[in-house]
Amino acid sequence: MIHASQLASMQNRDGGWGYRGGSPSVTEPTCFALLALAAAGWGTATAAGVDWLKRRQRADGGWPPRDEVDQSTWVSALPLLLPPKLKEPLNIPRAVEWVSAQSGRESGWLYRLRLLLAGFGSDPQNANPGWPWYPGTAAWVAPTALTLLALEKIQREQPSKALEERCQGGRAYLRVRRCADGGWNHGSTRALGYDGPSYPETTGLALLALHGSPIPAQSMDMARRHYREARSMEALSWLTLGLAAHGEKAPPPADAPYPPRTTLDLALAVVAAAAPERGNIFLE
Amino acid sequence: MQGGPRITRRGYVAGLAGAALLERCAHRAPRRETQVAVVRLREYSQSIYDEVRRLIATFRLEVRGKRVVLKPNLVEYDPAAPINTHPAFVHAVLEAFRGLEPAEVRIAEGPGHRRGTLDLADAAGYFATIPRFEDLFTDLNLDEVAPVSLPNPHSKLRSLYLPKTILAADLIVSLPKMKTHHWVGATLSMKNFFGLVPGGVYGWPKNILHWAGIDECIADLYTLAPKTFAIVDGIVGMEGNGPIQGTAKAAGVLVAGHDLAAVDATCCRIMAIDPEQIGYLRLASQNGAARVVQTGETPESCRTPFQLLPEHSHLRLG
Numbered sequence: 001m002i003h004a005s006q007l008a009s010m011q012n013r014d015g016g017w018g019y020r021g022g023s024p025s026v027t028e029p030t031c032f033a034l035l036a037l038a039a040a041g042w043g044t045a046t047a048a049g050v051d052w053l054k055r056r057q058r059a060d061g062g063w064p065p066r067d068e069v070d071q072s073t074w075v076s077a078l079p080l081l082l083p084p085k086l087k088e089p090l091n092i093p094r095a096v097e098w099v100s101a102q103s104g105r106e107s108g109w110l111y112r113l114r115l116l117l118a119g120f121g122s123d124p125q126n127a128n129p130g131w132p133w134y135p136g137t138a139a140w141v142a143p144t145a146l147t148l149l150a151l152e153k154i155q156r157e158q159p160s161k162a163l164e165e166r167c168q169g170g171r172a173y174l175r176v177r178r179c180a181d182g183g184w185n186h187g188s189t190r191a192l193g194y195d196g197p198s199y200p201e202t203t204g205l206a207l208l209a210l211h212g213s214p215i216p217a218q219s220m221d222m223a224r225r226h227y228r229e230a231r232s233m234e235a236l237s238w239l240t241l242g243l244a245a246h247g248e249k250a251p252p253p254a255d256a257p258y259p260p261r262t263t264l265d266l267a268l269a270v271v272a273a274a275a276p277e278r279g280n281i282f283l284e
Numbered sequence: 285m286q287g288g289p290r291i292t293r294r295g296y297v298a299g300l301a302g303a304a305l306l307e308r309c310a311h312r313a314p315r316r317e318t319q320v321a322v323v324r325l326r327e328y329s330q331s332i333y334d335e336v337r338r339l340i341a342t343f344r345l346e347v348r349g350k351r352v353v354l355k356p357n358l359v360e361y362d363p364a365a366p367i368n369t370h371p372a373f374v375h376a377v378l379e380a381f382r383g384l385e386p387a388e389v390r391i392a393e394g395p396g397h398r399r400g401t402l403d404l405a406d407a408a409g410y411f412a413t414i415p416r417f418e419d420l421f422t423d424l425n426l427d428e429v430a431p432v433s434l435p436n437p438h439s440k441l442r443s444l445y446l447p448k449t450i451l452a453a454d455l456i457v458s459l460p461k462m463k464t465h466h467w468v469g470a471t472l473s474m475k476n477f478f479g480l481v482p483g484g485v486y487g488w489p490k491n492i493l494h495w496a497g498i499d500e501c502i503a504d505l506y507t508l509a510p511k512t513f514a515i516v517d518g519i520v521g522m523e524g525n526g527p528i529q530g531t532a533k534a535a536g537v538l539v540a541g542h543d544l545a546a547v548d549a550t551c552c553r554i555m556a557i558d559p560e561q562i563g564y565l566r567l568a569s570q571n572g573a574a575r576v577v578q579t580g581e582t583p584e585s586c587r588t589p590f591q592l593l594p595e596h597s598h599l600r601l602g
Contacts (some may be wrong), residue, residue, distance in 0.1 A: 019484070021424040026484070065485050067444060068429050074487065103497065128590020137495055142399075186397050186488055192466050192595060194525055199398065231361055232403035238358065261402040262426070 002260065002269040004040035007033050012261055015048030017263050023053060024173065029263035031078035036267035038083050039274040039281035046086060047093060053079055054089050061094030072098055074143040076134045078126035081282065084157055094155055097265040100166055103129035103169050104139025104173075125189070129166070130173035140187040145209035149282050153193045171213060174206050182218035183226060200226035204238030211245035211283055233260045237268035241282065244275060314577070317397040318341065318574035320541035320550045322581040325519050328372040333534070335385065335445035336376040336515070338419070339540050340541055342579065345513065350454035353422075354378060357460045358393045359528060361407040366406075366522045366532045371413035371460050373465040373517045378414065378457060387555075392449050394424030394479045396489045399496045401425060422449045425483035432508060440501035445485045446508070456480075458514040458544060462551055464590050467498055469562050469599045470555060471527045472548040474513035499563030506544055506568055514547045515540040518554065523590035535588040537581070545569065546576045556589035558601040574577050 007230070010018055016025025017033040025113055034049045047182030051211050052085070056063055062072025065081065079090055107129040116122060131147040133166045148170035179189050183198025184206040190196060203226050208216065227239045227250055236258070240250045260266040271281055321342055325335050337531050354377055358368035374391065381389045391414070396423035398404050401423040434441055448457060460476035468475060478501075481490045490556060493501040506512075516539040523533035541547040545568035549559035559565045592599055 019423075023427060027485075066429065068431075069485055070431075073485070132491070134485070134492055137487070137491040140489070140491070188489075192525070192593060194466075194529060196529075201399065228428075231407050232400040234400050234403070250387065258406075260401060261400065265400075 001215075002266065002273055003140055004037055004042040004270050004274075007266055007270055008035055008042060009043045009268075011049065012043050015052035017049070017265065019099065019262050020124055021263070024067075025073040026061070027053070027056065027063045027202075028065065028078060029080065029267070032264050032267035034086065034272075035081055036270035036274075039271045039278060040088055040275075041278060049085055050082070050089055057091055057095070059094075060097035062094075063092060071135065073135065074147070075101075075133060077143070077147040077150040078156055081146075083281070083284070089189060092154070093106070096151070096163075099151065100163065101129075102131055102135060102147075103132040104132050104144075105136060106138045125176050128172035128176060129169045130177075130187075131170070139173060140173065140185075141184050141206055142186065143185075144170050145202075145205045148174070148209045153284075171210060174210055175213075178206075178216075179217065182216065182220075182222035198222060198226070199218070199231065199237045200230045200235035202265075204235065204240070204242035207242030208238065208245045208280075208282060215246055220248065231258060233258050233265040233269050237265070240272040241268075241280060245283065285434075292430070295332065306450055311406070316334050316572075316574050317330050317577050318543040318546050319547050319559055319577045319579055320539065321579045321586065322550065322554070322586055323538050323540075324536055324581055324586065325354070325462070325537045325538050327483070328370050328519060331381060332376045334521075336538070337380040339515065339538060340377075340380045340384075343368075343513070343540070343542070345384060345455070345579060347381065347384045348453055349387050351379050351452060351535060352386045352389045352455045352457060353449060353453040354381070354389065354391045354457045354459055355479060356393055357471075357479065358401065358404050358408060358410075360393050360398070361404055361408055366461060366463075366520045367528055368408040369459050369517050371409040372457055373515075373519065375414045376546060377457065377515060378420070380456070383521060389420070390422055391420050391450065392422040392424050392427075392447070393483065394427075394447070394483055396478060396483070399425070399483070399488055415424055419486075424449065424480060424523065424570070424575055425488075427482060427484075427565065429482050429485055434504055434508070436507075436553040437500070438503045438570075439493075439496040441496045441501065441504060444504075446480060447482055450480050450509070455509070455513060456509050457463035458512060460516055460557065461513070461527075462516050462518035462539075464523055464526035464529070464555070464557075464592060465594060466525055466595075468502065468564060469592075469596055470548070470552055470557055472551045474506050474548050474564055474568065475543075475594070477502070477509065480505060480509070491538075503567035513540070514544050514549060515541050516551050518551065521555075521590065523555075525593060531591075533588065533590050535586065535590075537586050537588075544575075545573045545576050546574050550576070550578070550583050552581035552599060554586050554588060556587055556601045557592070557599045561599045 062076035130144035183203035460475035464470040523531035
């Protein structure tokens with residue numbers, strides 16, 4: 001039985017969480033642990049966690065993935081997912097500014113012009129700006145979906161036209177990056193003329209990020225199939241949340257769920273378990 | 285061949301021919317010799333443990349008291365398809381190195397597309413095959429990192445964050461699957477080092493390597509890890525649309541050596557791929573190609589042409 005207390009017990013003395021119990025605190029599991037504790041209504045431990053994040057926010061507004069890295073990356077979107085009260089101590093406007101300024105290199109005019117001049121034509125997949133994992137690289141499904149969810153939260157809190165435009169672009173990115181089988185993989189739908197297969201975890205995450213948008217029946221079928229065949233807690237959690245975002249309660253898995261291997265797995269499982277009663281914290 | 289590899293006259297001559305192949309595209313004359321051993325092994329049976337131990341013994345590796353990291357290739361959840369390095373082979377290498385009394389042998393990998401590395405390893409049979417696998421394993425995607433400079437890079441990278449487990453290793457043993465690759469032609473011991481780059485910093489996929497030049501980054505990573513050894517799992521490899529969507533190809537070989545470029549060039553010849561047409565091998569040879577001393581079987585005697593995508597027909601060894 002997954003419980004928020006497990007997550008709380010994995011908190012490091014410095015207030016953050018590592019990817020696994022006992023490992024040094026880093027940004028991603030700290031954000032997901034805080035999100036999960038909030039989702040489960042677990043009030044303790046969160047102030048120290050937010051303080052850990054506050055101390056690591058960079059001058060540019062973003063966050064590095066870990067202390068050793070001198071660069072803000074995709075993880076900068078994750079603190080924006082926290083409930084308004086929890087993220088109050090953070091400099092959210094600066095973070096939004098940094099996140100909003102990021103986009104996949106492939107959607108930039110320079111790269112698209114180069115492709116055009118080289119005779120490759122215009123690739124419709126490059127028309128919509130998603131978000132990269134690391135600045136200066138291409139956009140991918142997972143960081144785009146998570147950043148979209150984060151900016152939608154900000155948009156609900158403080159609506160702006162510019163943010164809405166970015167969100168629309170993110171949704172369009174996800175729609176065109178759908179695999180031929182209906183699901184989503186990391187973001188490469190076709191290579192050398194061959195269709196790439198979708199993955200369970202990114203299919204669930206993309207469905208969640210596309211909540212409120214019409215989803216083809218083929219995608220829902222693929223998500224159900226992935227749910228039946230998923231081999232990780234991470235995949236089961238994202239698929240549960242993704243299917244629920246489109247009004248479908250995920251059926252119980254055929255086999256016992258796989259154990260949470262990382263803090264991220266555990267946090268996602270807590271969020272997914274809390275969603276039916278307390279609401280989906282990604283969408284609140 | 286039974287009883288482990290030995291240097292034969294035929295093998296030595298073949299090795300010299302192989303060396304000449306790499307030398308032709310080298311800017312400098314070869315300065316050193318490097319052994320590459322090829323042994324036949326047709327299946328992942330119990331005999332793999334003895335064969336691998338004998339194979340490693342021929343190299344007289346000095347790892348007593350050292351930290352050894354085994355780097356398999358874990359890509360996808362499918363245990364049936366020949367995508368991942370076979371767990372029985374990895375276990376055999378682990379046991380063989382343990383017999384050499386190192387301070388520690390760890391298994392480490394950072395998959396490029398899928399985030400659940402331990403789940404992936406579980407699905408690929410590693411938990412079932414390797415006792416206490418989880419205790420022995422480091423997910424390089426989530427490991428602590430440190431910045432490393434690239435003094436004379438082939439790629440556009442000037443520095444790179446690398447996992448501390450790798451930086452602290454005395455010997456990194458590349459254990460790839462012998463596969464074709466839809467971007468670079470063949471993925472072998474050098475390309476396997478893409479898994480050293482931490483996804484926790486650069487993401488899934490490690491797209492920074494693509495923008496900086498795939499062949500160039502493969503060559504750069506090869507220079508960053510000077511203490512290396514490789515054993516390529518060519519018992520059953522992958523042909524066609526590798527490294528994920530291809531089909532099984534039984535080459536029935538293990539290929540081993542210290543010099544990853546020499547090992548990969550030998551594998552290419554076994555796969556009937558011209559190593560001179562592989563971009564990263566050309567780049568690696570610019571730093572001074574080694575003179576290959578071929579032991580065991582010759583690549584020619586083990587030649588098993590791997591099916592290539594039409595786009596890669598120019599790679600075929602004449």
